[in-house]
Amino acid sequence: xxxxxxxxxxxxxxxxxxxxxxxxxxxxxxxxxxxxxxxxxxxxxxxxxxxxxxxxxxxxxxxxxxxxxxxxxxxxxxxxxxxxxxxxxxxxxxxxxxxxxxxxxxxxxxxxxxxxxxxxxxxxxxxxxxxxxxxxxxxxxxxxxxxxxxxxxxxxxxxxxxxxxxxxxxxxxxxxxxxxxxxxxx
Amino acid sequence: xxxxxxxxxxxxxxxxxxxxxxxxxxxxxxxxxxxxxxxxxxxxxxxxxxxxxxxxxxxxxxxxxxxxxxxxxx
Numbered sequence: 001x002x003x004x005x006x007x008x009x010x011x012x013x014x015x016x017x018x019x020x021x022x023x024x025x026x027x028x029x030x031x032x033x034x035x036x037x038x039x040x041x042x043x044x045x046x047x048x049x050x051x052x053x054x055x056x057x058x059x060x061x062x063x064x065x066x067x068x069x070x071x072x073x074x075x076x077x078x079x080x081x082x083x084x085x086x087x088x089x090x091x092x093x094x095x096x097x098x099x100x101x102x103x104x105x106x107x108x109x110x111x112x113x114x115x116x117x118x119x120x121x122x123x124x125x126x127x128x129x130x131x132x133x134x135x136x137x138x139x140x141x142x143x144x145x146x147x148x149x150x151x152x153x154x155x156x157x158x159x160x161x162x163x164x165x166x167x168x169x170x171x172x173x174x175x176x177x178x179x180x181x182x183x184x185x186x
Numbered sequence: 187x188x189x190x191x192x193x194x195x196x197x198x199x200x201x202x203x204x205x206x207x208x209x210x211x212x213x214x215x216x217x218x219x220x221x222x223x224x225x226x227x228x229x230x231x232x233x234x235x236x237x238x239x240x241x242x243x244x245x246x247x248x249x250x251x252x253x254x255x256x257x258x259x260x
Contacts, residue, residue: 034211055241059196062238062254066192156192161243163197164214173229173257 005114007142008107008126016126020134028105028128031165035082036108043083043112059086059160064093067156072097074155079103079129080162083113088120090158101150103127103135125150129159129166132175193230193257195222198243201250209245219253230257 013032017025039046048056067076067090078087081102091100100122104110110117110124117124125143127135136150143150159172166172198216206212219235226233235255242249 031211050243050245051241052244058238058241059252063194063196066194066256156194158194160194160196161198163195164212164216167213169214169225170228173226 002146003118004124004143004146004148005111005118007146008110008114008124011107011126011142013107013126016138017128019138020128020131022128022131032106032108035106040083040106040108040112043109044085047085056089060089060093063090063158063160067094067098070094070096070098070155073099075099075101075151075153076156076158077101077103077132077154079132079157079159080105080165081113081124082106082109084110084117084120084122084124085113086158086160087122088113088116091120091122098156099123099151101125101154103129103132105129123148123150129162130168130171130175195255195257196238196252197255199237199251199253201248203248203250206245206250216250217253222253222255226255226257230259232258 013029014025017028022028051059076098078100081087081104084102087100087102091098102110102117102122102124105126105128107126110126114124125135125139127139133152136152140150163169163172200216200218202215204215206215219237223233223235233255235253238252238254242251
């Protein structure tokens with residue numbers, strides 16, 4: 001049976017970024033090479049090396065505490081989720097039936113974490129932090145034949161260690177709020 | 187997103203390690219907390235930013251602290 005992984009695999013990134021109408025698709029694709037080549041396959045090890053187990057737990061606990069009041073069935077979007085390392089851990093920590101979506105612009109990262117995310121019923125999709133609603137709209141077109149729909153409205157949005165990789169901070173924050181105000185998104 | 191629910195950012199505090207750009211593909215060398223608060227306040231009505239105590243991104247003897255930001259529009 002065809003899976004999300006197959007669709008992500010077949011997406012041509014140049015075309016995807018052009019469809020998103022990013023002004024610098026070549027530069028952006030080049031920037032993601034670092035993560036594809038140096039981090040995707042060893043992301044968990046790298047994160048543990050940076051923060052140690054205690055630091056990782058602090059990040060998970062701090063985030064989970066903020067989301068603890070969310071009701072079952074709520075949608076949560078992780079922006080720049082990478083392999084889903086924190087997405088999975090936070091979902092498990094919360095222990096509720098929450099719908100998690102993991103967005104990243106690096107195909108190799110999503111693919112490296114796909115198996116684990118699939119186990120935890122987290123839906124990965126390609127997208128750019130500065131263009132959340134456009135990314136959701138575009139990914140929904142790609143996922144249409146699987147009948148998978150990424151929602152346009154979220155009760156929680158996370159960004160863990162992604163902001164310092166983004167060119168345009170204000171656009172990033174505005175993209176957050178556009179996902180927050182449902183009627184304006186998708 | 188329901189009004190009152192949270193947008194969360196965890197990221198690096200401002201640091202002096204310019205080599206992180208090359209070594210880790212970073213665009214920004216972390217963020218000044220007041221600056222982040224000011225930028226977020228342009229978009230969200232309620233913004234809380236704090237340093238995360240006891241945790242840092244450590245790499246080859248260099249350490250960059252982390253901050254936690256929670257943003258809402260009421």
